[in-house]
Each structure stands twice: as C-alpha cells, then as structure tokens.
Amino acid sequence: MDKWLSHPTALKIISVVLALLLWAVVHIDTEKTPQTITSSVDTKTIEAAVIKTEGLNSEKYILTAMEPTVVRLDVQGRLTSLMNASSDDDYIVKVDLKNAKAGIQELPLTYSLPKGIQLVQMSPRTVKVQLQEIMTKSFEMQVVAEGTPAAGFIAGTPTVVAPTNEVKVTLPKEDMSRVGLVSVEINVEGADKTVVNKKAKVMVYDTDGIEMTHAKVSPETVHVEAKVTLPFKTLPLQVSYTGSLPEGLSLVSMKPVVDKVTVFGDQKTLDALLVYDGVVLDLSKVKQSGSVMVKTQLIDGIKSVDPAELSINVVVAPNITRTMTGLPVTINGVADGLSAVIRTPADGKFNLTVSGAETVLSALKNDEISLIANVEGLAPGTHVVTLQVDVPSYVQIVNEGQLLTITIDIIDDQAAMTDPVEPDDGHGSETTQPPTATPDPGGGGGGGNATGGTNTNT
DSSP: OHHHHTSHHHHHHHHHHHHHHHHHHHHHHHHHHHHHHHTTEEEEEEEEEEEEEEOOOTTTEEEEEEEOSEEEEEEEEEHHHHHHOOSGGGSEEEEEOTTOOSEEEEEEEEEEOOTTEEEEEEEOSEEEEEEEEEEEEEEEOEEEEESOOSTTOEEOOOEEEESOSEEEEEEEHHHHTTEEEEEEEEEOTTOSSOEEEEEEEOEEEETTSOBOTTOEEESSEEEEEEOEESOEEEEEEEEEEESOOOTTEEEEEEEESOSEEEEEEOHHHHHHOSSEEEEEEEGGGOOSSEEEEEEOOOOTTEEEEESSEEEEEEEEEEEEEEEEEEEEEEEEOOOTTEEEEEEESTTSEEEEEEEEEHHHHHTOOGGGSEEEEEOTTOOSEEEEEEEEEEOOTTOEETTTTOOOEEEEEEEEHHHHHHSOOOOOOSSSOOEEOOOOOOOOGGGGGOOSSTTOOOOEEO
C-alpha cells in the first residue's frame, strides 16, 4: 500500500480527486447563498397606473388629449414593502408639461415608487399629449325656469341672487366662436311660493344646443331664484278720503309717496281693474300737515297688495268760505221729442257757497263746478228737480246736505207746434214733486254733489 501511495501516478490521481472535491464544495456554497436572499423578494404588476400631469401653464394652454392615460408597471421589493404599498395610488407616474407648446408632442414619463420598491419595467415610457392655446371671455348668464307652478300661480322671470350673472368661460380659441348659450336651470314644478336654488351649476352649450363639457367656467355654481306668485298687475293708485278734519282746517293736498301698486289675485278680477282705489285716508286722524301711514285695503278678488302700507304726504290749512256766483245749470236726460225749459230761477243760474283752504279756493273757477238737473223719465209738465252738485277735490259745499232744487217745464215739441202753450201765470199749472233724496252723511269728505259723495285724488 505504501508503495502504491508513493507511486507518482497515484499521487497525481489523488491530487485531481481532492481538487474536484474542493471545487464542488466552493460552488455549492456560493449558489445556496443567493437562494437564501431571494426567498424574501417578490414582484408585482400594476396594470393601469394613471398618468398625472404637472407644470401646465393653465393660463395659456389646455390639455385636450393624452395617449395613453395609464401605463403598466412591473416592480419588485420585499414582500413587506409590497404589502405596505397596497394602493395603486402609491405608484405615481407623471408627465411634465412645463416646457410643452401648442400642438401634438411626445414626452417622457417619470415615476415615483414607494420606499423599498424598485422598477423592473414600465410600458410605455413616453406619452403623446395635445395642447391647445386657450382664451377667456365673459358671458351674460341666462336663468331658465323648468316646469309649471301649482294651479293658479305664475312664475316670474328667474334671476341670479349671488354672486353675479356674469360668467367667465375658458375654451380653446377655435371653440370660443361656437358658444351659443351660458345658463343655469331652476325647477318650479308644482311650486306655490318663491323657489330658491342655492347651488345651480353653470352650463355652457354650443350653437347646436350640445353641452361643451370641456369648457371651464368661473364661477362654477350660482344662487338663483324664481318668484312664484298669484297673477298680478301693476295699477295706478287712487287715494280717497273719508271723515272730517278738525274744525277750522281744510285739505290742501294729499300725495302718496308711490303712484302705483302691484295687486295679486285671480286673473278675472285683475282684467277688470284699471285703477286701484283700496287706499282710504281717514281725515279725522289728521291734525296737521305731515306724513301719514295708511294700510292698503283688499277689495273683492284681491289677495294681497304690494306695498301693504304706504305713506301719504298731507297738507292742511285754515278753512275759509267763498261764494261762487252765476253758476249755470246743465239739463240731462231729455227724451226725444221733448224739450226742457228752466222756469226758476229765471236766469237758470245759481250762487253756491263753498269752503276750503285759501290756496284752493283762490284758484277755483266757475267751470270747475257743475250743477246738473236730471230729467230722465219725466213726462211733459212742470217739475221740481233736485240738482246734483259736483265740486273739485278738497272743496266742500257749505251746509252740505241741503237740497238745491230747480223748477223745469218739460214740453212736448209736437204738441207745442199745434197748440202753442200760453205762458203760465202761476195758477192752474200742475207740479210734479221730485223723488225724495236722502243726504249722504259722508258729505264731510268734501265730495261733489248736493246729496253727498266721496272725493278721490289720483
């Protein structure tokens, strides 16, 4: 055995075997070490990471197209790191538009990954974008009411409450000329009172009525309202008065601070009204010149009046009297084929004493006072007729309520032609007494006839 071991060939064989064993040991250890390390590393694929933009000059350009909008990411890292970054939002892919110009261009993508995770592959690595130059223009916004109010109600023109009805619209230059309408809508379906929309979205439509969804507006929302009311009508105001001023005073003028009111009610009633006379001043409450608050009264068919109360400027002055002389009498109601002749007074004229403020009476003229004798329905003969006396506003008849009468002959024209009437000597003529007239206790209002009345001031 010793001889064999000492043989040179045997030593060579032994050396080769030992070398092979050592090589095997070294290579087995080095290959096992990486396997131990990779056992804690894993991979993950994000199929659709959204591409975000940054650096866009939004005052000059608008991004109108980008292709693609998502990318695929293959990443690797320790299993704990991958688990901590569980949301795809943690994997950020961006395109920088800071130096981009108008038109189509291809730009590189950048990425940002969670800590402990590395990128294996990103596909694609570039993106195509299209930028268009923009412009901003102001538009007057329209408010459109949709729907029908409750029965018997009407919707007024809707308006913008806040912040403004002027809207700034931003669009690519070539699209701005296609803007047809900028509007907001408010729904009044079934409403019986004013509708307030606290947040109405501003919409932009082109000339074909199609919404331009890519338009940017400022403000994006506004507050609008639509008044829903009963039918209404604006009418001239006619103020009347009742009662009497304190003794020694007379009315010079009364003027409301507004000359028109808005009345609300059913349409039939509104159509019949030409003026509104639901404001009556009680003179017994007036002690001196000044402003008096008077409530507007509701007449039949009227539900409300705006304003519900108004101020009337009243001027009063010391009372004086004046006698108007030579006032002519007008005869009305003479039937066809008949004539009427005033018998007494002989000249057919009257004197009338009136009272009022000095400024009013000093300007009073005879033709502003009318004395009317109505003979409608009277047969031929002699009749005593009560006169109707009309005087201007703020003028009162002294001893109002005392009847003024006139004697009139009603003559049959055809009989007079065949049998002329002899002058009446006062004997044997037949006198028809006038119907009883009842004085109006409201005559203190200064109103205009011998049997009382109510004066109004428009």
